[in-house]
Amino acid sequence: MTDTGGKISTLELARLITAVENSEITVSEACSRAGKAENSFVIGITGPPGVGKSTLLNHLIRDFRATNRTVAVIAVDPTSILSGGALLGDRIRMQTNTGDRGVFIRSMATRGHLGGLTGKTTEVLEVLKSAGFEMLIVETVGVGQTEVEVVRVADAVVAVTSPAHGDEIQMMKAGIFEIADVIVLNKSDYKGAENVMRDLIRCAEGLNRNGWSVPVIRMIAAEQQGITELRESIDSFLAQGGGSIGKRSLKG
Amino acid sequence: MDKKMIRVCVAKPGLDGHDRGAKVLARALKDAGMEVIYTGIRQTPEQVAETCIQEDVNCLLLSLLSGAHNHLFPKITALLSEKGRKDILVLGGGVIPEEDDEFLMKSGIKRVFHTGATTDEIVAYIREQIPS
Numbered sequence: 001m002t003d004t005g006g007k008i009s010t011l012e013l014a015r016l017i018t019a020v021e022n023s024e025i026t027v028s029e030a031c032s033r034a035g036k037a038e039n040s041f042v043i044g045i046t047g048p049p050g051v052g053k054s055t056l057l058n059h060l061i062r063d064f065r066a067t068n069r070t071v072a073v074i075a076v077d078p079t080s081i082l083s084g085g086a087l088l089g090d091r092i093r094m095q096t097n098t099g100d101r102g103v104f105i106r107s108m109a110t111r112g113h114l115g116g117l118t119g120k121t122t123e124v125l126e127v128l129k130s131a132g133f134e135m136l137i138v139e140t141v142g143v144g145q146t147e148v149e150v151v152r153v154a155d156a157v158v159a160v161t162s163p164a165h166g167d168e169i170q171m172m173k174a175g176i177f178e179i180a181d182v183i184v185l186n187k188s189d190y191k192g193a194e195n196v197m198r199d200l201i202r203c204a205e206g207l208n209r210n211g212w213s214v215p216v217i218r219m220i221a222a223e224q225q226g227i228t229e230l231r232e233s234i235d236s237f238l239a240q241g242g243g244s245i246g247k248r249s250l251k252g
Numbered sequence: 253m254d255k256k257m258i259r260v261c262v263a264k265p266g267l268d269g270h271d272r273g274a275k276v277l278a279r280a281l282k283d284a285g286m287e288v289i290y291t292g293i294r295q296t297p298e299q300v301a302e303t304c305i306q307e308d309v310n311c312l313l314l315s316l317l318s319g320a321h322n323h324l325f326p327k328i329t330a331l332l333s334e335k336g337r338k339d340i341l342v343l344g345g346g347v348i349p350e351e352d353d354e355f356l357m358k359s360g361i362k363r364v365f366h367t368g369a370t371t372d373e374i375v376a377y378i379r380e381q382i383p384s
């Protein structure tokens with residue numbers, strides 16, 4: 001059994017997700033088989049490739065577990081247009097939660113869907129909720145304006161950047177920062193972190209809305225620094241109403 | 253998806269830290285249109301089995317250079333059986349002497365690919381075993 005109060009085993013849940021992904025079963029059928037939903041939140045973690053999203057997530061999972069919440073992760077990577085195949089490597093950095101049945105991780109390929117998610121993300125999230133998971137985390141690659149779809153499924157969006165991603169930061173300002181509820185500067189051990197931090201704080205001031213000031217968190221995920229601060233920021237954003245603040249009035 | 257997607261886990265159990273071969277293979281499988289879950293190096297049998305269950309893969313490719321295959325591969329197939337996934341096509345690769353094939357195949361490894369096997373051969377074999 002998964003440790004979620006849900007009624008199905010990890011094996012059954014994994015198979016249900018495949019069936020949903022391949023459109024072999026309706027979502028409502030899958031959900032009724034999975035169990036009964038608990039109170040749950042969806043958190044989007046987005047940013048350029050290599051910025052440290054999976055590394056951060058590995059520790060964030062543990063922090064949520066330490067505060068008594070079950071966690072399911074969907075890690076999305078792009079499908080190759082040429083071959084239709086995909087290399088899903090997010091698990092490389094998410095191996096410390098093995099054996100904990102309150103954690104479920106699934107890698108998904110975009111399968112031609114644009115916008116940063118897979119065509120079945122919403123459906124799979126519903127199944128995971130029904131299986132009783134409380135914190136649902138979606139890791140997606142996101143930089144520019146075309147990759148902001150995660151905002152439509154997430155109650156809280158965390159945008160991650162790093163001093164090593166200078167070029168992307170400019171694109172992120174007109175892209176995923178606009179939908180961010182929390183900004184993370186990871187790899188703060190890199191040279192130039194101070195300057196980037198100042199720039200991001202200025203940028204975040206322009207994003208404040210309806211009483212929520214978008215925090216910028218200085219992080220070294222590889223050394224577990226800044227993880228608890230991130231978790232507390234997410235929790236306080238969700239406590240203030242999460243997704244209902246501001247951004248859900250998306251244009252377009 | 254109108255056809256069944258082949259999902260393969262490429263895993264490196266054990267202590268050797270060289271994953272060039274496994275990465276080349278993972279990329280070749282991707283280029284052949286498969287979804288490849290790559291776990292990285294130094295995986296315990298438990299980690300490999302759990303990844304296979306959660307990711308609902310059809311195939312598991314174990315790559316090992318350290319010589320511990322006779323010890324680790326059967327542990328992994330036993331865990332998969334125990335967890336209800338005896339049906340996964342488990343293949344071995346890396347540096348494995350031919351005289352170990354028989355033992356490994358008795359332990360649930362469907363086939364061992366030796367040094368010199370091409371990625372094309374491996375792709376073709378998986379396709380043949382898992383019709384889509």
Ligand SMILES: Nc1nc2c(ncn2[C@@H]2O[C@H](COP(=O)(O)OP(=O)(O)O)[C@@H](O)[C@H]2O)c(=O)[nH]1
Nearest residue numbers: 049050051052053054055093186187220221222
């Ligand atoms: N120096 C440094 N490297 C990090 C940090 N966080 C992650 N990394 C490394 O950055 C690389 C990419 O990390 P990963 O989590 O896979 O990035 P993702 O593609 O955004 O999921 C890995 O080699 C990590 O070890 C950090 O805080 N500092």
Ligand SMILES: [Mg+2]
Nearest residue numbers: 053054089090
């Ligand atoms: Mg990642």
